[in-house]
Amino acid sequence: MTGVPLAFYIGLSAAMFLIGMLGVMIRRNPLLLLLAVELMLNSANVALVGFSRHWDDSAGQIFALVVMVVAAAEVVIGLGLVVATFRQRIELDVDQLSTLKG
Amino acid sequence: MNVVAATPLLIMSGASVLALVLGVLPLGPRSRWAPALVAAAGCLATFVMAVVLWGERQVAFDGNVRADRFSMLLVMIVLTATLGVLALAQREPSAVDRRAEWTGLLMLSATGMVLVATSGDLITLFLGIELLSVSLYVLCAVEVWRERSLEAGLKYLIIGGIGSAVFVYGLAFLYGVTGSTRLSDIGATLSGASLTGEPLLLVALVLITAGLAFKASAVPFHMWTPDVYEGAPSPVTAFMATGTKTAAFAGFMLMFTGAMTGVESDWRTLVAAVAAVTILVGNIAALLQTNVKRLLAYSAIAQAGYLLIGIAVGSIQGAEAVLYYLCAYTAMTLAAFAIVIIREREVENGDTLAALTGYGRVRPWAGVVMTIAVLSLAGFPPLSGFVGKFLLFGAAVEDGMTWLAIVGAVGSAISLAYYLRIAVVMWSPVPDSEPAGRKLLRMPLAGAGVAVASTVAVVGLAIFASPLIRMCRAAAESLLAP
Numbered sequence: 001m002t003g004v005p006l007a008f009y010i011g012l013s014a015a016m017f018l019i020g021m022l023g024v025m026i027r028r029n030p031l032l033l034l035l036a037v038e039l040m041l042n043s044a045n046v047a048l049v050g051f052s053r054h055w056d057d058s059a060g061q062i063f064a065l066v067v068m069v070v071a072a073a074e075v076v077i078g079l080g081l082v083v084a085t086f087r088q089r090i091e092l093d094v095d096q097l098s099t100l101k102g
Numbered sequence: 103m104n105v106v107a108a109t110p111l112l113i114m115s116g117a118s119v120l121a122l123v124l125g126v127l128p129l130g131p132r133s134r135w136a137p138a139l140v141a142a143a144g145c146l147a148t149f150v151m152a153v154v155l156w157g158e159r160q161v162a163f164d165g166n167v168r169a170d171r172f173s174m175l176l177v178m179i180v181l182t183a184t185l186g187v188l189a190l191a192q193r194e195p196s197a198v199d200r201r202a203e204w205t206g207l208l209m210l211s212a213t214g215m216v217l218v219a220t221s222g223d224l225i226t227l228f229l230g231i232e233l234l235s236v237s238l239y240v241l242c243a244v245e246v247w248r249e250r251s252l253e254a255g256l257k258y259l260i261i262g263g264i265g266s267a268v269f270v271y272g273l274a275f276l277y278g279v280t281g282s283t284r285l286s287d288i289g290a291t292l293s294g295a296s297l298t299g300e301p302l303l304l305v306a307l308v309l310i311t312a313g314l315a316f317k318a319s320a321v322p323f324h325m326w327t328p329d330v331y332e333g334a335p336s337p338v339t340a341f342m343a344t345g346t347k348t349a350a351f352a353g354f355m356l357m358f359t360g361a362m363t364g365v366e367s368d369w370r371t372l373v374a375a376v377a378a379v380t381i382l383v384g385n386i387a388a389l390l391q392t393n394v395k396r397l398l399a400y401s402a403i404a405q406a407g408y409l410l411i412g413i414a415v416g417s418i419q420g421a422e423a424v425l426y427y428l429c430a431y432t433a434m435t436l437a438a439f440a441i442v443i444i445r446e447r448e449v450e451n452g453d454t455l456a457a458l459t460g461y462g463r464v465r466p467w468a469g470v471v472m473t474i475a476v477l478s479l480a481g482f483p484p485l486s487g488f489v490g491k492f493l494l495f496g497a498a499v500e501d502g503m504t505w506l507a508i509v510g511a512v513g514s515a516i517s518l519a520y521y522l523r524i525a526v527v528m529w530s531p532v533p534d535s536e537p538a539g540r541k542l543l544r545m546p547l548a549g550a551g552v553a554v555a556s557t558v559a560v561v562g563l564a565i566f567a568s569p570l571i572r573m574c575r576a577a578a579e580s581l582l583a584p
Contacts, residue, residue: 010278017271024264033260040267044274051278059283060274063225067270070232074263077239081256084246 009050016043030085034078041071107155107169107220108162110148110177114216117144118209125202137205141188144209145181148216152177159580161222165284168222171580175425175573176219176352179432183344184212186436186556189548190443191337196244196251204244208341211237215349218356224273224283227353231269231317234349235262238342242334254333261316261326269313275306285361293364307369310357311376318350320410321380324403328391331399336446336453339395340439343402344432347409351424354413359421360581366416374414374506380407381513388520394442395453397520398435401479404513405431411494411506419497421578426571427490430478433559434487437475440553441468444546455524460532471553473525478560480521481514486563493571 016039023036045064052060105112121137121144129136152174159170187208191197197204214234221227239262243255277283279302280291297303312323319327331339358369384404391397409431412424445461445468446452462469478487491514495507563570 013271013274017267020267024260030256030260034263037260037263037267040264041270044267044271047271047274048277051274051281054278055281057281059225060277063228063274063277063283066225066229070229070236070266073232073236074239074259074266077236078256078259078263081239081243081252081259084243085252085256088246088249088252 003053004050006050006054009046009053013043013047013050016040016046030078030082034075034082038071038075041067041074104160105162107160108167109151110155110169110174110216111167111213111220113144113148113151114209114213117141117147118206118213120144121209122202122206125200125206134201137202138188138192141205141209142185145185145188145212149178149181152181159583165286166223166226167217167220169220170583171573171577172355172421172425173220173352175577176348176428177216179348179428180212180215180219180345183341183348183432183436184208186344186440186552187337187341189552190340190436190440191335192548193447193546194335194337194443196335197337200244204241207237207241207244211241211341212345215345215352218349219352221356222285224277224285224288227285227356228266228270228273231349231353232266234346235266235317238262238338238346241338241341242330244338245335250333251335254330257326258330258334261323265313265316265323268309268316272306272309272311272313275302275309279303279306285356289361289364292362298365298368303365304368307362307365307372311369311372314350314353314357315376318347318354318406318409319399319403320376320406321383321403324380324383324406327403328387328396328399331402332393332395332453336395336439336443339398340436340443343398343435343439347402347406348428348432350406351409351413351428354410355421355424355581358413359416359578363416363582370414370416373410374503377407377410377414378506378509380404380410381509382407382516385513385516385520388517391520392455393453394455394458394524397455397524398438398442401517401520402435404517405479407513408491408494408510411498411503411510414506415497415501415503417497417501418575418578418582419500420494421581422571422574423490423493423497425574425577426493426567429570429574430486430490430560430563433556433563434475434478434485437471437553437556437560438479440549440556441472441475444468444549444553447546455527458524459527460530462528463532467550468553469528471557472528474557474560476521476524480518484564486560486567489564489567 020036020039045067048060048064121140124137155169156174161168211234214230217230239259242258243252245251280288316323384400388400409424412420449457478485481488481491495510498507
């Protein structure tokens, strides 16, 4: 098969996934956490598209489209919740959200 | 095109959209029960379809949606939980405030669960899990005036989002290994080729296990459970404890017992280890709780561990035990939450153990319901919780995983301490230092009905265990049918 080799797709997606995972672990602002989760979801998209080309099968690309829609829905809900939290003047730092102890 | 197999899904989505639309139509105050009625009618119609479709597998939408005994049994469990929660929510402030949104979101979430149960493809499976989660994020935060509810919603969203991302990344790798998103094709590829030990497949297995463990609240991805269970409105918590758990285990069975049965040796130990740790951590942490909702959250974690035993076994017997236990677990959890929800309307901080002190003496039937529910959760014979655990542990022993059954038994022994504490508290004398705010409201009929019906089910599922076990056996066999 011509074009970008599969290993590049997997490498890029793995890097994106790990950066997202790292972001989730060290960031504390809900907006940045959402961003990191988006990065993780998009890493799956890169992998799906790569595999879809590898197998010459369109299902992977359809899956990637579905993941995009889901990610958009999640961000909408997330932003809505962040705005609602902000209106209640609750500190926008998940460590400060300590009424409920984890 | 054959759409018969998709009718449960279509009816549920139609009912949820209709319930939502009813909220914006200017129908006047007399129509305030309309959304709940539409939702209940949708659930009942879907239930009838599930009974009708009980039989050999039928597929719709080119195999993306399938209806067989396995999916229909799970659909019935989900619908029972949805109907129960609809009734329990009748006096919930958030549900009274926004009936249409509340009911519509609950129904959308239930639609997601039905989609998981009937999915025949990785895409529909993922979509179902997301539909149920995203609706639940909103439902958790629906009491926007209450800080804890917002917090619960935000926490659940972020942690649930991480879980979904991990899960879908695992699915991507599974697709990469097998070249198909169709569950049946994946099963055929994995059992035909010698893929055992393939590194990409191992990555996929670990990620899928982790993703589903987030949803099923299994250790080490359980941290969100107590916070979210406590912060969310109680009927939503009851729905998460029953419906989400059922859907997560539907996912586990479809992926592991069903599609990946060919590479069983790769994942058995992994799932068994998760099960063992989950049982121990859930049960030990529950000992320290004083809030009933938090306690039930840790109990839900421990119960997820017992259910994972059936997944780790991986055979038809294991799936059969999981299915039976899901039926029993739904009944006993609904019963326990019904009492908490009824009590919560009567006193401040009604979800603490202190608020339940002596409640059984004031309302004996509520005491009986709670006692039977917790005894069944603890696995006392002859209740259905005992039958379920017996099946799960028996399947583990039969499959050479005796150590896992022993861990389960030890966990159940620990769990006696906190389950019995609830029962004892219910029947202990009413404290003298009774706060002035303590009062008894007129019984909410719907809530009481759910409590009594679930208790009858907890006992009934044990008395009439053999027909139900036969149903579960047929369902488990259809899961493994090609």
